[in-house]
Amino acid sequence: MKKTYRIIAAALCALMLILTVSCSGKTDPVTDQITDPTVTTGEEGPVTAPDTETEPAGSEPEPTEKTPPVTNIQTWTYNDGIRVMMGIFCKTEPGALVYVCRRNGEVLIREHALERNFFGAYHLPDGENGTTVYIYAKEDGKLISDPSDAVRLKYVYDADGNLVCGHSSFIGHDSHVYLNYYDEFYYGRVLVDEEMKANVRRYLEGQLDRIREATGKNTKIIMIVCTNPAVIYHDMQYDEAEGGRGDHFEPTSVTQFGEYMKDSEDIYFLDLRDILMEHRDKLLFMQADSHWTQIGAYYGYYRAAQCVHKDFPSVPVYDLEKDFDTELVQNGGDLLWFMGISDRVSAYTANVTPKDASMYAKDDFPTAYVMGDSYYGAISPFLELLFSEIYLNHPETNPPLYDYRLDDLETKKPDYLVYIWTERNILGDLGMLLNVRH
Numbered sequence: 001m002k003k004t005y006r007i008i009a010a011a012l013c014a015l016m017l018i019l020t021v022s023c024s025g026k027t028d029p030v031t032d033q034i035t036d037p038t039v040t041t042g043e044e045g046p047v048t049a050p051d052t053e054t055e056p057a058g059s060e061p062e063p064t065e066k067t068p069p070v071t072n073i074q075t076w077t078y079n080d081g082i083r084v085m086m087g088i089f090c091k092t093e094p095g096a097l098v099y100v101c102r103r104n105g106e107v108l109i110r111e112h113a114l115e116r117n118f119f120g121a122y123h124l125p126d127g128e129n130g131t132t133v134y135i136y137a138k139e140d141g142k143l144i145s146d147p148s149d150a151v152r153l154k155y156v157y158d159a160d161g162n163l164v165c166g167h168s169s170f171i172g173h174d175s176h177v178y179l180n181y182y183d184e185f186y187y188g189r190v191l192v193d194e195e196m197k198a199n200v201r202r203y204l205e206g207q208l209d210r211i212r213e214a215t216g217k218n219t220k221i222i223m224i225v226c227t228n229p230a231v232i233y234h235d236m237q238y239d240e241a242e243g244g245r246g247d248h249f250e251p252t253s254v255t256q257f258g259e260y261m262k263d264s265e266d267i268y269f270l271d272l273r274d275i276l277m278e279h280r281d282k283l284l285f286m287q288a289d290s291h292w293t294q295i296g297a298y299y300g301y302y303r304a305a306q307c308v309h310k311d312f313p314s315v316p317v318y319d320l321e322k323d324f325d326t327e328l329v330q331n332g333g334d335l336l337w338f339m340g341i342s343d344r345v346s347a348y349t350a351n352v353t354p355k356d357a358s359m360y361a362k363d364d365f366p367t368a369y370v371m372g373d374s375y376y377g378a379i380s381p382f383l384e385l386l387f388s389e390i391y392l393n394h395p396e397t398n399p400p401l402y403d404y405r406l407d408d409l410e411t412k413k414p415d416y417l418v419y420i421w422t423e424r425n426i427l428g429d430l431g432m433l434l435n436v437r438h
Contacts, residue, residue, distance in 0.1 A: 047134055047147050048105035052097075067093060067137050067145040070118070077155050078166030078339045080121070081180035083243055086153045087171065088120040088135070089345045096137040099144075108133060114175040114287050115328060115348055121171035122153065123243055130154045166339030169288075170245070173236040177335045177347070179290040182228045182424040188250025190428050197260045200430045204267050210438045211417065214409040220266050221436065222307060222368075223419045224300045225254050225426060226292055226375050227273040229285040253430060254423045268307045275299045288347035289333030291422075294378045295326060295350045300420070301382035308386050308416070312366050315386060318359060324352045354385065361388045369412060371400045371435070372420030379420055387416070404435035 070090040078087055088109065092098055098118045100109035109120040124131060131154075134147035156164040171177050184190050204221065212219050230237060231249065238244025258271030276284055276299055284296035292300075298320050305317040318324070328350050336342040354360070367389040370376070383390055391412050393403040406417070417436065425432050 047103055048101075049136060049144055049147065050099045050101045050105045050107045050110075052099075052138055052144050063142050065142050067096060067139045067142045069145045070098065070135050070137050070148055072345075073135060073148055073151055074341060074344045075151065075153060076166060076339060076341050076344075077164060078169060080170035081168070081183060082170075082245070083123055084155070084163070084165060085121045085123050085171075086155075087166070087339060087341070088118075088122065088151075088153075089341070090118050090135055090137075090148070091116050092118055092137040093139045096139045099136040099138070100133050101136065101147075102131070102133060112174045113137075114283075117175060117287060117330070117346065117348060119171050119175040119177055119288065121238075124153060124155065128153075164340070166341070168338040169335040172230070172233060172238065172244075175287065176229075176233060176236060176285075177288040177333075178230045178233075179335060179338075179424075181290075182230070183245070185228050185252050185424060186230050186234075186245060186248050186250070188248065188252065190253050191251065192253040192256050192428050192430055196428075196430060197257055200257070200433055201261065201264075201267075203434065204436055207436050207438060208266060211406070211409060214438060215413045216410075217413055217415065219414060219417065220268065220307075220311065221417045221419070222268045222270065222304050223421070223433070224270045224304055224372075224379070225258070225272060226296065226300060226420075226422050227254070227271070227276055228423045229290075229292075231273065231423075232276050232280050232284060252423060252426075253428050254426050257426075257430060257433075268304070270300070270303045270307075272300055272303060275303060283328060283348060283350045286331075286333055286347060286349040288335040288345075289349070290335060291375060292378050293350035294352040294381070295320070297375075297378035297382060298324070298352055300379050301385070304418070305386055308366060312415075314362075315365055316359075318354075318385060320352070323355055323359065325355055327351050327353075353381075359385055361385060363388050366415035367391070367412070368416040368418045369406065369409070369414040370418045370420070371404050372418075373402060373422060373425055375422045376401060376420045383418070389414075404437070406438050409438065 070092045072091045074089040076087045078085055088100060092113045094115050096113050098111055098113055099107055100120055101107050108122050111120055130152060132150050132152055136145050136147055138144040158164055168180055169177055170180050208221060234249045235247050240246040254271050255273060258269050261269035282295050283293055285292050308315050309317050328348050330346040331349055332342055333347045361384060365388040368387040369391045391414060392400040393405050393407055421432060
């Protein structure tokens with residue numbers, strides 16, 4: 001039984017990875033050198049490099065080696081939910097500081113790449129459609145690179161005069177890309193009142209009583225809710241004066257209900273905001289996708305494992321640094337598809353794998369019935385470290401996503417019902433939580 005359900009979970013994860021990678025349209029975007037039609041090379045005359053920071057005199061030897069020039073420059077147009085923007089992508093050296101400049105050296109964008117991938121955003125002022133820029137890169141300890149060929153920033157229109165424009169995404173500082181569906185959460189407008197909190201808690205407790213009647217045991221509920229990415233990186237957004245969303249770190253329905261439920265010993269409602277904030281120096285979310293990486297998912301596992309360990313002390317809680325191998329890899333991303341560039345660029349994610357096969361759950365570990373939304377994918381491998389049996393609803397085409405039927409509790413008798421959600425799905429009426437039913 002355990003093997004069967006693990007095969008189902010593994011197959012689902014593989015399918016999700018294939019779909020994500022297929023969005024990029026390329027199997028090895030790291031080595032592709034695609035020239036965008038808007039890049040021109042025929043301009044003559046001197047190009048002035050931007051001013052760059054210099055080390056205090058005598059602190060370090062003067063660098064002599066130049067940073068290699070950027071490659072694979074791509075441009076596109078997209079609506080970030082506030083206004084129409086030009087997006088700029090290029091490949092560079094890991095963590096290099098990238099400058100997008102006019103011919104006279106005026107800096108329009110100055111941001112770090114995330115590893116080798118640079119994503120930048122620029123709004124073309126009225127009358128500047130067709131602005132020519134040059135792109136430079138500078139690694140620590142090296143001189144600034146030679147400029148790129150001339151790059152023309154120009155909105156593109158189709159044959160009918162309609163703007164060819166991506167959507168649903170925005171670019172923040174240091175080459176991170178975000179989904180804009182959850183702006184209302186970001187601004188703190190998705191809240192829940194006291195009466196709603198009390199009503200939903202009573203509902204969950206009543207459903208749990210009925211579930212326990214069916215299982216004949218002290219079944220508990222674990223709800224893992226991942227905070228929206230822009231909130232974790234709230235201070236890495238552009239200011240309102242710059243046309244961005246500004247720095248907001250507001251309460252949401254999830255933070256409110258998490259605080260309300262923190263004394264429950266039967267329903268573990270795990271709001272991950274605090275623990276993700278503590279570790280935001282890591283790649284918790286995919287660079288250009290609306291989902292978390294397996295590093296982010298580890299912290300969902302960690303909080304759940306603490307709860308399970310309290311109930312079943314033989315279940316260990318593994319440490320990310322000591323017990324797992326972590327790797328940054330390039331793939332696609334749904335935000336690349338939204339912006340219309342999935343066939344041209346790549347983005348980073350992170351994979352986490354156990355160092356030892358002995359870490360997988362033993363036969364005497366508890367069992368779990370697992371459901372959730374698309375955030376299930378990255379966390380699903382960690383669940384096999386916690387639970388000896390993992391039950392999924394089947395034979396639906398995409399278990400366990402958005403399928404909350406709770407089939408056959410009388411036979412399966414799970415120790416836990418585990419729900420995995422992203423915060424943007426928990427609205428002010430807490431309606432997603434009402435999927436707990438029997």
